[in-house]
Amino acid sequence: MSQSAIARWDVIIIGAGAAGLMCAAQAGYRGRRVLVLDNAKKPGRKILISGGGRCNFTNLQAGPHAYLCQNPHFTKSALARYTQRDFIDLVERHGVEYEERAHGQLFCTESAKEIVRVLLTECDWAGVTLQMQTELLTVSRDEAGFSLTTSRGALACESLVIATGGLSLPKLGATPLGYRVAEQFGLPVVPTHAGLVPFTLHSAEKEALADLSGISLPVTLTAASGQAFTEALLFTHRGLSGPAVLQISSYWTPGEAIAINLLPGRDVCAWLTQAQRENGAQELKTLLARELPRRLVDKLLELDLLRSKPLRQYTPRELGEVATRLTQWTLKPNGTEGYRTAEVTLGGVDTDALLSKTMAARDVPGLYFIGEVVDVTGWLGGFNFQWCWSSGWVAGQFV
Ligand SMILES: Cc1cc2nc3c(=O)[nH]c(=O)nc-3n(C[C@H](O)[C@H](O)[C@H](O)COP(=O)(O)OP(=O)(O)OC[C@H]3O[C@@H](n4cnc5c(N)ncnc54)[C@H](O)[C@@H]3O)c2cc1C
Numbered sequence: 215m216s217q218s219a220i221a222r223w224d225v226i227i228i229g230a231g232a233a234g235l236m237c238a239a240q241a242g243y244r245g246r247r248v249l250v251l252d253n254a255k256k257p258g259r260k261i262l263i264s265g266g267g268r269c270n271f272t273n274l275q276a277g278p279h280a281y282l283c284q285n286p287h288f289t290k291s292a293l294a295r296y297t298q299r300d301f302i303d304l305v306e307r308h309g310v311e312y313e314e315r316a317h318g319q320l321f322c323t324e325s326a327k328e329i330v331r332v333l334l335t336e337c338d339w340a341g342v343t344l345q346m347q348t349e350l351l352t353v354s355r356d357e358a359g360f361s362l363t364t365s366r367g368a369l370a371c372e373s374l375v376i377a378t379g380g381l382s383l384p385k386l387g388a389t390p391l392g393y394r395v396a397e398q399f400g401l402p403v404v405p406t407h408a409g410l411v412p413f414t415l416h417s418a419e420k421e422a423l424a425d426l427s428g429i430s431l432p433v434t435l436t437a438a439s440g441q442a443f444t445e446a447l448l449f450t451h452r453g454l455s456g457p458a459v460l461q462i463s464s465y466w467t468p469g470e471a472i473a474i475n476l477l478p479g480r481d482v483c484a485w486l487t488q489a490q491r492e493n494g495a496q497e498l499k500t501l502l503a504r505e506l507p508r509r510l511v512d513k514l515l516e517l518d519l520l521r522s523k524p525l526r527q528y529t530p531r532e533l534g535e536v537a538t539r540l541t542q543w544t545l546k547p548n549g550t551e552g553y554r555t556a557e558v559t560l561g562g563v564d565t566d567a568l569l570s571k572t573m574a575a576r577d578v579p580g581l582y583f584i585g586e587v588v589d590v591t592g593w594l595g596g597f598n599f600q601w602c603w604s605s606g607w608v609a610g611q612f613v
Contacts, residue, residue, distance in 0.1 A: 219367075219368070220361070220368045220369065220370050221249075221367070221368075221369050221370070222369075222370045222371070223247050223248065223249045223369065223370070223371040223372075224241075224246040224247045224248065224371065224372050224373065224613075225238075225241045225246050225247070225248045225249070225371060225372065225373045225374075225375065225613045226248075226249050226250075226251060226360070226362065226369060226371040226373075226374055226375070227241075227248065227249070227250045227251070227375040227377055228251050228252075228350055228374070228375065228376050228377060228378055228391070228392070228395075229250075229251075229252060229376070229377035229378040229379060229392075229585070229587075230250045230251075230252035230254070230257035230258065230344060230346065231252075231257070231258060231259075231260055231261070231377060231378075231379050231585065231602070232258065232260070232261055232333070232585060232599055232602035232603065232606070233377040233379075233584040233585025233586070233601075233602035233603075233605055233606040234250055234252075234375065234377030234584070234585070234606065235250065235257060235258065235333040235334070235336075235337055235606070236333065236336075236602060236603050236606030236607055236610065237375055237377060237582075237584055237606035237607070237609045237610040237613065238250045238337050238340070238342040238610070239333065239336035239337045239339070239340045239342060239610065240340075240606070240607055240609075240610020240611060241340075241342075241373075241609075241610045241613045242337065242339075242340025242341050242342040243339075243340045243610075244610070244611070246373075246613065247341075248340070248341075248342045248343065249342075249343045249344075249345060249369070249371070250337070250342060250343070250344045250345070251345050251348045251350060251364065252344075252345075252346050252347075252348065253346075253347065253348060253349050253350075253387055253389070254346060254347070254386070254387040255346055255347055256346065257330065257333075257334065257344060257346065258329070258330035258333060258334075259386050259387065260379065260383070260386060261326055261329050261330050261333075261599075262326050262327060262330060263326070263383075263386070264326055264599070265321050265322075265326060265596075267325060267326055268321040268322045268323075268324075268325065268326055269321065269322050269325075269326035269328075269329045269599070270315075270319050270320065270321050270595060270596040270599070271301065271305065271312070271320055271321070271322065271329050271596055271599050272298040272301050272302065272320050272596045272599060272600045272603070273298060273317070273318045273319055273320065273595045273596035273597050273600060274298060274314070274318035274320065275317070275318040276293060276297070276298045276592075276596070276597055276600040277293060278290050278293060280592055280593045280595075280597045281590050281591065281592050281593075281597065281601065282409075282464055282465075282560060282590075282591045282592075283565055283589055283590045283591070284404055284564065284565065284566070284589055285565045285566060287570075288565040288568075288570050288590065289570075289590055289601065289604075290570070291570040291571050291608070292570065292571075292573070292601075292604040292605050292607070292608045293600070293601075293604050295604070295607070295608055296603060296604040296607035296608060297604070298320075298596075298600055300603075300607075301600065301603045302320065304332065304336075305328070305329070305332055308328075308331070308332045308335065310322060310324075310328045310329070310332060311323040311324060311328075317445075317595055318595070318596075319595045319596050320596060345366065347365075348364050348365055348366045349364060349365040350362060350363075350364050350391060351363045351364055351365065353374065353395055353398065355399070355578070355580075355581075358370070358372075359371055359372040359373070359374075359580055360372075360373075360374040360580065360581075362374075372580055373580045373581075373582065373613035374580060374581050374582070375582040375583075375584060375609060375613055376391075376392045376395050376396070376563075376581070376582065376583045376584070376587055377392075377583075377584050377585045377587065377606065378391050378392035378587050379392070379559075379585060379586045379587060380406070380558055380559025380562065380586040380587065381406060381408075381553045381559045382408060382411075382553045382555075382556040382557060382558055382559055383553070383554075383555075383556075384553060384554070388553070392562075392563070392583065392587035393406070393562070393563065393587070395581075396563045396567075396583065396587075399575065399578045399581060400577065400578070401563055401564060401567040401568075401575055401577075401578070401583075402563075402564040402566070402567060403561070403562065403563055403564060403589075404561040404562060404563075404564050404589040405561050406559050406560060406561035406562060407559070407560050407561060408463075408550050408551070408552050408553050408556035408558075408559065408560070409463060409464040409556060409557070409558045409559060409560040409591050410460040410461070410463060410464060410556060410557035410558045410591075410594050411460065411463045411550040411551050411552065411555060411556035411557070412450065412452065412453055412454060412455035412459055412460070412463070412550065412551045412555060413453045413454040413455075413459055413463060413466075413472075413547035413548075413549070413550055413551075414452055414453040414547065414548045414549050414550065414551060415452075415453040415454070415545070415547060415548050416546070416548045417548075419545065419548075420452070420453060420548075422513075422517060423449060423513065424451060425509065425513070426449035426509060426510060426513055427449055427450055427451045428448075428449065428450075429448070429449045429507050429509060429510055430446050430447065430448045430449075430456055431446065431447060431476070431506065431507060431510070432444065432445065432446055432447075432458075432478060433445075433446075433447040433458055433474050433475055433476055433478060434458075434474075434475040434478035434479075435447065435458045435459065435461070435462040435472055435473070435474055435475075436462075436472065436473040436475070437462050437465040437466055437470065437472055438466075438467070438470040438471065438472075439465055441462070441465040442462075443457075443458050443461040443462055444458070444478050444479070445457035445458040445461060446458055447459060447474065452551065453547065453548075453551075454545070454547070457594055460557065460594050461593055461594050463550055464558075464560060464591060464593070466547065466550075468549060469546075470546070471544045471545060471546040472544065472545055472546075472547065473542050473543070473544050474542075474543040474544070474545065475540075475541040475542065475543075476506060476510075476540050476541070476543060477505060477506070477540055477541060482536075482537040482540055482541050483533060483534055483537040486501075486525070486528075486533045486536060486537060487530070487533060489501050489525055490525040490526060490528065490533065493525065494524060494525050494526030495524050495525075495526065496524065496525050497522050497523065497524055497525070498520065498521075498522040498523065498525060498528070498536065499511050499512075499515060499520075499522035501525065502514075502520075502540075514539075514543075519539050519543065520536060520539055520540075557594070557598070558586060558591050558592070558598055559586060559591070560589075560591045561589055561591075562586065562587050562588050562589040562590070562591075563583045563587055563588045563589060564589055565588060565589050565590065568583060568588065571608065572608060572609060572611075572612040573588075573605050573608055573609040573612075574609070574612065582609045582612075582613055584602070584605040584606045584609045585601065585602040585605055585606060586598065586601075586602070588605065590605070
């Protein structure tokens with residue numbers, strides 16, 4: 215192809231997801247000529263399926279504490295410069311109705327489509343060009359910037375932004391391209407694995423717990439690192455799921471056990487002792503079934519984790535042991551369901567190679583990484599989108 219046939223842009227963004235679209239609009243408003251490329255048919259596909267179709271688009275408590283990253287300080291700058299309040303203002307300006315749920319999570323009242331509409335409207339107002347169903351084939355760099363070959367021809371740009379997301383949900387078009395580009399330009403990539411993902415169990419435990427499938431209850435789960443979450447645990451026919459499990463999965467390393475507190479937020483030993491005093495004839499299982507699903511209590515007895523007898527027959531030491539069993543039930547997951555069902559990818563482009571203020575590669579002028587492709591992973595609850603908005607916004611001020 216001749217030099218003149220190459221379409222030149224100020225900024226090319228690979229990935230029309232949450233981070234890419236936010237960055238594109240910001241750069242466009244600064245007068246930059248912006249092209250967004252994506253291999254999928256439609257932009258923002260993960261946004262559309264997020265939050266059960268209602269997109270948990272941010273969290274009122276968003277802050278660096280809610281992110282996993284090898285450098286715990288890295289997220290501070292972007293999160294402070296484009297906050298959850300900024301994104302809430304944006305959706306309010308576009309008339310999106312939303313509701314607050316537990317733990318400060320904000321969801322669209324109607325549909326996640328509203329968030330995609332906001333982003334595409336902003337891109338439209340900012341003069342951004344979107345080109346879908348386009349594969350990036352090769353990238354190279356010289357003094358003038360970047361040269362790209364794509365399934366739809368050659369392109370060139372001054373600034374190249376990689377916003378290709380993580381590896382979760384491969385059926386939605388997730389690819390490792392972003393990591394490959396990072397490696398090509400000498401940026402290290404922190405090994406990736408599935409996060410916010412259900413656990414599978416070893417076959418003996420899976421079989422033993424199979425008839426609990428469908429039971430959900432509030433618990434505190436604690437990982438070996440000491441990180442704990444109090445939310446719902448759901449027994450499934452494959453293993454363990456629910457918000458508490460998804461959260462702790464991001465802190466779990468294969469081979470480790472997790473501790474389950476089935477009666478969080480109370481002094482269980484004191485509670486049992488008081489119950490013994492008040493009604494010594496009552497059987498332990500009757501007392502527990504007032505607080506826990508009956509099927510679960512029966513299962514704990516069947517597994518010999520507990521023995522039931524009238525409360526008066528327990529010595530104080532035995533009551534202490536019962537309390538420990540109920541608050542520190544340990545299970546060793548076999549693994550996770552992997553990228554097939556994971557909400558996010560842990561690891562990614564090493565933040566040591568990026569400038570936290572701009573998201574630019576330290577040693578490659580004009581190259582930027584934003585969103586989930588970076589080694590920044592949020593808790594469940596809208597934190598991952600907030601990272602996309604914040605990192606996309608800051609990069610948009612500099613590209
Ligand atoms: C089922 C599910 C529910 C979720 N719910 C929530 C939620 O409610 N709240 C929350 O905060 N987070 C949620 N998440 C996480 C959130 O969706 C992601 O963290 C977020 O979408 C990441 O945005 P991104 O822009 O970095 O990447 P993505 O949104 O994944 O966008 C990347 C884009 O790059 C494109 N792309 C990839 N490879 C290539 C390539 N080789 N060439 C061209 N284009 C490419 C993709 O097609 C895609 O459009 C959920 C995730 C899942 C899977």
